[in-house]
Amino acid sequence: MGEGWVGPVLRTGRRARRWRRIRPDTVTLDRRAFLTVAALAAVRPLRLDAAGWRAGVATVDITPRTSLWMAGFAARTAPSSGTRQPLHAKALAVEDAGGQRLVVVTLDLLGVTGGMSDRIGAAVARQHRLPRERLLLASSHxxxxxxxxxxxxxxxxxxxQQVRDVEAYTTALEAQIVDVVGAALRALAPATLHAGHTTATFAANRRVQYSPDGPVDHRVPMLRVDIGGAPKAILFSYACHNTTLQASNVEWHGDYAGVAQAAIEAAHPGLTALFMTGCGADANPKPRGTFEHVEQHGQALATAVRGAMASLTPITGPTRAALDLVDLPFEAALTPDQWKQRYGLTEPYVGRHTRLMDEIRARDGALPTSQKMPLQVWRFGRDLTLVALGGEVVVDYALRLRRDHPDDNVWPVGYANDVFGYVPSKRVLDEGGYEGGGSLLYYGRPGPFDGTVEDRIVASLSRLMRITR
Ligand SMILES: [Zn+2]
Structure with a gap:
């Protein structure tokens, strides 16, 4: 999965216009700048004290109408039995003063596959003329x-038959996502953007057997979009598995992120709340397991976001965007015994994985030796840098991104564009365990990543940061 992305592997929005901040007190505009402003003002209302943003938002219900297998807990023994909370796809489109657009789609799903990402990206490029690097497919997990x-x-x-049902749902879902992108673009209207962050404290590092007091990221980055002077959209993220509900739940539900989005929207009629998961592959909500817990965490996150909404800082353009596919080699294809001995995995999963590997060998002649991981950087002028990583990314990447790029106001996001498996840091890889490599069996990968995984990702991200500057 992840092969065959649209266009060149590395793409950047270099044509983005460099738009200086123009404030009413900047009376020394040169003649050319004045004429540009005047020309833009003639085609669309442009306040000289604003950054010239336009934005639009749209939502579609993606709750399956039929029973399907639910994604996430291998311990489940039966497909879904009903709906407890509806699931949504939401699109937020922003356009800078130079006409360059970005669209983020947030999904109440475990994540999209590389194949879905390719197909949706191609359809959005064709139907809505949006370059692939300017579309971000995020998920709540x-x-x-x-x-x-x-x-x-x-x-x-x-x-x-259940495979065919999943395929039918996936086909319809892809069309819904392409359509919701179009609806957000059609809704573009003059807007202001504000960014900042708050915190929420219910995420806990779950690898307690390796590090009892392991790292965690409690930051809740936020982007508020106002249209007509009123909040129209709030985009926010949290670095924590969206797994308050466990395998015993077999009804559709957005988990704590679903509760948080619904609570924010209920408190602010006309506002759309969009959630992305941060680099929280090694964090779980604490405590967890009941509908009371999911309500508790969702309300805590909503309260934190609502409390910080009024104290965010205006951001300016221009936007810059770049996307790369970094190649992550697998250490080796593990044998069934190696999966069992090294990672403590059991039947029936090891047997199913062995049969899948045999099918891939028969189909392709060999197993893949590496995995493509999408990395995406969006810059909003000098004010904000959204960095979206594919896969289930552990918290070390978020902490390192902020440490390596202290002046870039980095907003790290995981689970973006292709959720192909867990992405350990060197530390987590060496420690081993589920996030260190064992989980890749469930994702149908031939083995764990090799020891270069973190270096390769960091090198690619540094390059993306540099070329978008
Ligand atoms: Zn996960």
Whole structure:
């Protein structure tokens, strides 16, 4: 998965116009700048004290209408039995003063596959003329949403009819996502953008057997979009598995992120709340397991976001965007015994994985030796840098990004564009365990990543940061 992305592997929005901040007190505009401003003002209302943003938002219900396998807990033994909370796809489009657009789609799903990302990206480019590097497919990583595409087929005992049901849902979902992008673009209207962050404290490092007091990222980055002087959209993220509900729940639910979005929207009629997961692959909500817990964490996150909404800082353009696919080699294809001995994995999963590997060998002649991981950087002038990483990324990457780029106001996001498996740091890889490599069995990968994984990602990110500056 992840092969065949649209266009060149590395793309950057270099044509983005450099738009200086123009404030009413800047009376010394040269004649050319004045004429540019005047020309833009003639085609659309442009306040000289604003950064010239336009924005639009749209939402669509993506709750499956039929019973499907739910994505996330291999311990589940049956497909879904109903709906407890609806699931949504939401699109936020922003356009800078130079006409360059960005669209983020947030999904109440475990994540999209590389194949879905390719197809949606191609359709959005064709129908809406949006370059692939300017589309971000983010997910909440709820474990109470449907399996999509070929995701996690090792985890469940799926019948051929259930596979066809997942395929039908996936096809319809892809069309809904392409449409919701179009709806957000059609809704573009003059806007202001404000960014900042708050905190929430219910995320806890879950690798307690390796580091009892392991690292965690409690930051809640936020982007507020106002249209007509009123808040129209709030985009926010949190670095924590969206897994308050566990395998015992078999009803559709957005988990704590679903509760938080619904609570914010209920408190602010007309506002759309969009959630992305941060680099929280090694964090779980604490405590967890009940509908009371999911309500508690969702309300805590909503309260934190609502409390900080009024104290964010205006941001300016221009926007810059770049996307790369970094190649991460697998250490080796593990044998069934190696999966069991090294990672403590059991049947029936090891047996299903072995059969899947045999199918891939028969189809392709060999197993893949590496995995493509999408990395995406969006800059909003000098004010904000959104960095979106594919896969289930552990917290070390968020902490390192902020440390390596202290002046860039980095907003790290995980689970973006292709959720192909866990992405350990060197530390987590060496420690081993589920996030260190064992989980890749459930994702149908041939083995764990090799020891270069963190260096390769950091080198690619540094390059993206440099070329978008
Ligand atoms: Zn996960």
């Amino acid at each position: 709820t474990h109470s949403g449907p399996v999509v595409d070929t995701q996690l087929m090792v985890a469940y005992d799926v019948t051929p």
